[in-house]
Amino acid sequence: MLQLNDVHVYYGGIYAIKGISFAVPKGKIVSLIGANGAGKSTILRSIVGLVQPRSGSITFQGENLQGKRTDRIVKSGITMVPEGRRIFPNLTVKENLRLGAFPRDNDGAMAEDLNWVYELFPRLKEREWQKGGTLSGGEQQMLAVGRALMSRPSLLMMDEPSLGLAPKLVQEIFEIIKQIHKQGVTILLIEQNALAALRICDYGYVLETGSIIMHGTGQELLQHQGVRRAYLGIAE
Amino acid sequence: MNLQMFLQNLANGVSLGTLYALIACGYTMVYGILRLINFAHGEIFMLGAYFIYYNILLFALPWWLAFLIAVGATGLVGVAVDWIAYKPLRDAPRISALISAIGVSFFVQNLGLVVFGGRPKPFPVPAFFSQMVNVGGVRIMSLTFFIPILAIVLFLILSFLIYRTKPGLAMRAISKDIETARLMAVDINKTIAFTFAIGSILAAAGGAMWAMRYPQINPMMGTMPGLKAFIAAVLGGIGSIPGAMLGGLLIGLLEIMFVAFLPALSGYRDALSFIVLILILLVRPSGFLGEKGEEKV
Numbered sequence: 001m002l003q004l005n006d007v008h009v010y011y012g013g014i015y016a017i018k019g020i021s022f023a024v025p026k027g028k029i030v031s032l033i034g035a036n037g038a039g040k041s042t043i044l045r046s047i048v049g050l051v052q053p054r055s056g057s058i059t060f061q062g063e064n065l066q067g068k069r070t071d072r073i074v075k076s077g078i079t080m081v082p083e084g085r086r087i088f089p090n091l092t093v094k095e096n097l098r099l100g101a102f103p104r105d106n107d108g109a110m111a112e113d114l115n116w117v118y119e120l121f122p123r124l125k126e127r128e129w130q131k132g133g134t135l136s137g138g139e140q141q142m143l144a145v146g147r148a149l150m151s152r153p154s155l156l157m158m159d160e161p162s163l164g165l166a167p168k169l170v171q172e173i174f175e176i177i178k179q180i181h182k183q184g185v186t187i188l189l190i191e192q193n194a195l196a197a198l199r200i201c202d203y204g205y206v207l208e209t210g211s212i213i214m215h216g217t218g219q220e221l222l223q224h225q226g227v228r229r230a231y232l233g234i235a236e
Numbered sequence: 237m238n239l240q241m242f243l244q245n246l247a248n249g250v251s252l253g254t255l256y257a258l259i260a261c262g263y264t265m266v267y268g269i270l271r272l273i274n275f276a277h278g279e280i281f282m283l284g285a286y287f288i289y290y291n292i293l294l295f296a297l298p299w300w301l302a303f304l305i306a307v308g309a310t311g312l313v314g315v316a317v318d319w320i321a322y323k324p325l326r327d328a329p330r331i332s333a334l335i336s337a338i339g340v341s342f343f344v345q346n347l348g349l350v351v352f353g354g355r356p357k358p359f360p361v362p363a364f365f366s367q368m369v370n371v372g373g374v375r376i377m378s379l380t381f382f383i384p385i386l387a388i389v390l391f392l393i394l395s396f397l398i399y400r401t402k403p404g405l406a407m408r409a410i411s412k413d414i415e416t417a418r419l420m421a422v423d424i425n426k427t428i429a430f431t432f433a434i435g436s437i438l439a440a441a442g443g444a445m446w447a448m449r450y451p452q453i454n455p456m457m458g459t460m461p462g463l464k465a466f467i468a469a470v471l472g473g474i475g476s477i478p479g480a481m482l483g484g485l486l487i488g489l490l491e492i493m494f495v496a497f498l499p500a501l502s503g504y505r506d507a508l509s510f511i512v513l514i515l516i517l518l519v520r521p522s523g524f525l526g527e528k529g530e531e532k533v
C-alpha cells in the first residue's frame with residue numbers, strides 16, 4: 001500500500017534520513033521504533049509532504065507522492081496523528097473533529113463518523129463543546145486520534161500516541177488502535193513504548209540515526225537480544 | 237457643553253468608531269492568519285471609495301448597485317494584492333512581506349494620483365443618507381445612524397462567516413497552527429484569499445461610508461484612517477476580531493470627545509490615538525483582548 005524506496009532527507013546540512021526503504025502492506029500494522037532523534041517523525045513528515053526528501057521515492061497505492069501538496073496527499077487517504085497531539089486549542093472538541101473531516105469534503109457522512117468517534121471515545125462526546133486547549137493530556141490524545149479518524153483514512157499514521165499518558169491510558173489507546181485496525185484501517189505506528197508497539201504490530205522496523213538497522217515480525221523483534229537490551233530495557 | 241451637544245458628539249464618535257472598527261477587522265484577520273501587517277489596507281479602503289465614485293458618475297448606476305459592485309470589486313483587488321505581492325513571499329522571512337506591503341501601499345497611492353488625479357473629488361452622497369433627522373431636538377444626519385447600523389450588520393455577517401462556516405473554521409485553525417491545518421487538508425492559499433476578500437470588502441464598506449461623511453475623496457485618504465484602524469487593532473489585541481471592534485470604537489469616541497472637550501488642542505487629534513496606544517500598551521502589552529505570550533509587532 002505504502003512503499004518507501006531509498007529515501008534521503010536533509011534539514012539544511014543535517015542528514016536526518018540516510019536511505020530508508022520499507023513497505024506498509026494493506027491491512028497490516030507496521031511499527032517503527034527507535035531512540036530520540038533517530039528520524040521517526042521525519043519519515044512520517046516526508047510521507048505527508050511536510051518535508052521534501054532530497055532523493056528516493058515514496059508511493060502510495062501505486063501513485064508517486066513526490067512533490068505533491070500535503071492537502072492532496074491527505075485527501076488521497078493518508079492521515080497522520082502528529083507528534084505532540086497538536087489539538088487546536090481555540091476550537092471546540094466538535095470543531096476539531098469537524099476539521100478532521102475536511103479531507104473528505106463529504107458533509108453528509110460527517111454525522112455518521114462523528115458517532116463512530118464518539119463510540120470509540122465516549123469522553124469526547126461529553127466534552128463536545130469544550131475548547132481543545134482546556135482538555136487534559138489524555139483527552140487531547142483521544143481527540144487527536146478521533147480527529148484523524150474523521151477523514152476515514154485508508155492509512156493511519158500515528159506519531160507516539162502514548163507519549164505522556166498514564167499506563168492505564170496507554171493501554172486504552174492501544175486497545176483503540178486494535179479496534180481501528182479491525183475496521184480495516186492500515187496503520188503505521190511510531191512509538192517510544194517499543195514493547196507495546198512490537199506486541200501489537202505485524203511487522204516492525206528499528207531505526208537508528210537515520211537508518212534501519214533491523215526489521216522483522218513483532219514476535220521476532222521481541223525475542224531479539226539486541227532489541228531487548230536497547231529498546232525494551234531488558235538485560236539478560 | 238450641553239446635553240444636546242454631548243449626544244451629538246456621542247453619535248459622531250460611535251459612527252467614526254465603527255468605521256475604524258470595520259477597517260481594523262481587515263488588519264487583525266490578515267495578521268491572525270499570516271502574521272503580516274497589511275500596510276496596503278488603507279489603500280484598499282481608498283479604492284473602495286473611488287470605485288463607487290466612478291460607478292455613480294461614469295456608469296450612472298443607482299447608488300445601491302454602485303456600492304455593491306464596488307465593494308465586490310475591492311474584495312477582488314484585495315485577493316489580487318495577496319496573490320501578487322504576498323503569496324510569492326510565503327516562505328520568505330516575515331520582514332520581506334512587510335516591506336512588500338509598504339511597497340504596495342506606495343504603489344497604489346501613486347497609481348491613484350496618476351489615474352484618479354490628485355485633486356479631491358466631491359463625493360455624490362445619495363439623498364437617502366444626507367437627510368437631516370431630528371432626534372429629541374438634536375439634528376443629526378441620517379448617515380450618522382446608518383454607519384453604526386450597517387457596521388453591526390456587517391459584524392454579524394462576519395461573525396457568522398468566521399464561527400459558522402467551513403472557510404471560517406479553516407481560518408481559525410490556520411491562525412493557531414498552520415502545519416496541522418495542512419494535515420487536515422485545509423487549502424491554505426484558498427483560505428488566505430478568503431481572508432483578504434472579506435477584509436477588503438469590510439474596508440470598502442468603510443471607505444464608502446467615510447466618503448459620504450466628508451464628503452470628498454482623494455488618493456491619500458486611506459493613510460490616516462488606515463493608521464488609526466491599525467492602532468485600533470493593536471489596542472484591541474491584534475489577531476482578535478472582537479478586540480478590533482472594541483479598539484475601533486474606543487479610538488473613534490476618544491477622538492471626537494477630545495476635539496469636543498478640548499477644542500484648543502484639536503490640532504493634535506491625530507496624535508491622540510498614538511498617545512493612547514502607547515499608554516495602553518505600557519499597561520497591557522497584548523492589547524485589551526489579545527492573547528498573552530503571542531509575539532507582538
Ligand SMILES: Nc1ncnc2c1ncn2[C@@H]1O[C@H](COP(=O)(O)OP(=O)(O)OP(=O)(O)O)[C@@H](O)[C@H]1O
Pocket residue numbers: 011014016034035036037038039040041042043083192
Ligand atoms: N526542522 C528541523 N530542522 C533541523 N533539524 C531537524 C528538524 N527536525 C528534526 N531535525 C533533526 O533530525 C533528526 C531526526 O529528528 P526526528 O524528529 O525525526 O526524530 P524522532 O525519531 O522523531 O525523535 P523523537 O523520538 O525524539 O521524536 C534529529 O537529529 C533532529 O534534531
Ligand SMILES: [Mg+2]
Pocket residue numbers: 040041042083159
Ligand atoms: Mg518524533
